[in-house]
Amino acid sequence: MAAQKKITRAEQKALRPIQILDAAFEEFVRCGFAGTRVEDIADRVGVTKGTVYVYFETKEKLFEAMINHFSVPFQELLGITEGLSGSAIDRLLSILGLLYEQIAEDRTTRELTRLVIAEGHRFPDLIDRHHDQFIEPIIAKVDALILEGVASGEFREIPVEFSEIVVAPILTTTVLRLIFDDRRVPTPNKEAFLQAYFDLLLNGLLAKSH
Amino acid sequence: MAAQKKITRAEQKALRPIQILDAAFEEFVRCGFAGTRVEDIADRVGVTKGTVYVYFETKEKLFEAMINHFSVPFQELLGITEGLSGSAIDRLLSILGLLYEQIAEDRTTRELTRLVIAEGHRFPDLIDRHHDQFIEPIIAKVDALILEGVASGEFREIPVEFSEIVVAPILTTTVLRLIFDDRRVPTPNKEAFLQAYFDLLLNGLLAKSH
Amino acid sequence: MAAQKKITRAEQKALRPIQILDAAFEEFVRCGFAGTRVEDIADRVGVTKGTVYVYFETKEKLFEAMINHFSVPFQELLGITEGLSGSAIDRLLSILGLLYEQIAEDRTTRELTRLVIAEGHRFPDLIDRHHDQFIEPIIAKVDALILEGVASGEFREIPVEFSEIVVAPILTTTVLRLIFDDRRVPTPNKEAFLQAYFDLLLNGLLAKSH
Amino acid sequence: MAAQKKITRAEQKALRPIQILDAAFEEFVRCGFAGTRVEDIADRVGVTKGTVYVYFETKEKLFEAMINHFSVPFQELLGITEGLSGSAIDRLLSILGLLYEQIAEDRTTRELTRLVIAEGHRFPDLIDRHHDQFIEPIIAKVDALILEGVASGEFREIPVEFSEIVVAPILTTTVLRLIFDDRRVPTPNKEAFLQAYFDLLLNGLLAKSH
DNA sequence: TATGAATGAGGATTCATTCAT
């Protein structure tokens, strides 16, 4: 509390938009775009409606800014995947593990996914950017790794369209958690899930003798 | 057309609520619950706002009725899966194929999924019912089939948590089509998709020599 | 009062927009476009804000509709001037007399003039229409009559640009009454004013011997 | 330009309110009192809203100060008319010429007239002062000159109420330029206008033989 | 059953004004 007193006017100003974006995230997640009241966002920050409009022209602009703001960590993930080394298998599993942490486990990205699904119609640009910056690069990455693994003999010959299927369990976990919100679905055990996921992914269902 | 002329007043009366539910589906899908105007639903039917309120007490009740109305075909699917015969593999793939048709290919179910994800917070009962009637039975079915296949030697020993992973590609396809709405993602080729999906599911990624 | 009871729903509906336009006139005159509150217009009619929006999409559209509505009598005046007969002098003086009644004496047209002057910037279309339908035809009419009078020997040879000068006392009276609003300027005596106006117009200031 | 560099802080301080009044004039003319935003005035000066409030307590006070500020040149005109010499005719025409220049040709006075017409209701004191300081003295001056001309035999016997009619073309030109704002009405030719105006004023419309 | 005029609470947005820096 004493520390808070030290916040200068300048620091406060730099902080304000972040506070508003954080509050906007919570409210938009809770009520959707149309259902959210700007006043509730303001209340959450502890300011008045007018203050929100000092920083963001309209509710739409605020929504877009909020999406952009919270997309940053996801973008950083894509950078990390560049630095991986090891066999194609190792790198593929590493990437899938990171994706799981980022998409399925991280509440922010999970809820961002909800907003993308729910509000996409109203914000087509958002969808396009989401596709170009997230979906496309990830699919391309997985595609490339599979091809590399096939070339090196680690993987058997398979169609490139597999990529979506390969990552599917991650998005599915995300969506099921979004729908059942820790109420009907227990918080999944990461280790057990990844182990089962990777086991099935690598070996398939069939009995070896089959 | 001639047949339509014969619609009596009584039939017309019975038709009205269906027409309203159809229109409500389109509008709620397009704009979400909060963003939809009752008047737009009425316009779509060609009646006035008041008429909607003759049949449905409130916008919320209309939304719920609409969800229930369009959930029926999905419920029928569960019945069909009971009648399958053949090996565990055959029945599993049959079920996955049917699920794909029902969830990923059928626009109605797909959009219903969007609404469940988007509006779940506001309609917890809807979510609970959705879980009890759809998710739970399907997971149970897949679980049972896998156990059966393991028992019969068709499948290798695997954890039960696999079920979600096994059906994941179907929900993932659904969600991606919801997000990119036939704009960025080409309408997928069913045969190619299922073949790749089943191939990976049964055999995994690894080269046989591995 | 008893008569009012007889107003049917249909009659009421036909009446409502007129009532709103009347109320809008008073409020826009009193406060200008920006200064008028839609709620004050509604209050004047005895309905709620929402009702105004049942009939007029926006405050701007209401303003424009109001201007059009109250411009009708003025347009009718233009028709009347067509039916005049007599010498050029007689017809010119008749027209000027009618214009005086319509523009300077009639409160509605007078206040319409205030709005045209005050709000012209915001409603350029209104100004253009005002010019094409009122100013242009009147100037043309006076021009034609002067030329006719010159041809018949009633008037001396004068430039056509006189028309504005000829009608000037009417607009000036209007504007002065607008500015001083029956407070500082006594309600003018029509007979005396027209007599002086026409005397000066026909004979000029100079002593005859001059 | 070099001179401007020399502006001291003290001079700058003295300049600020003038700059604000100038900016206020443009904005109030453009949007009216209610439609003008204090921030737009500040932007025009290149300062922030707060600065405007350093010099003027409220938007209303600023409006009134602006009107007073721009009324000064008009007041000076009244002084000039005192120094005229020559026949009554000469002096009358000189005054009318000066009035034309000041009211009809000078944009500032013209737009001041717009504001008086548009905002008079809201600022009755302004109207009263305008009447006492401008209209009254001018009418009195013209009255006096006409009486003098009648006495000297230059003018024929006419009622005093003529004064308004005599100056009418000037106010009319002003108002028409306000309404049609150099768009529909060509910038008038001063010489031609005054010649026609004075010709009609002195001689009237009638053919001499009449 | 159907209408649609009317409501009125609610929500987005604006803007004059204040005040700590």
Added chain:
DNA sequence: AATGAATGAATCCTCATTCAT
């Protein structure tokens, strides 16, 4: 003197809902 963040009352407009016909 100047700033500009913050306020909050005001105002436009929307829309779910009602109800007399």
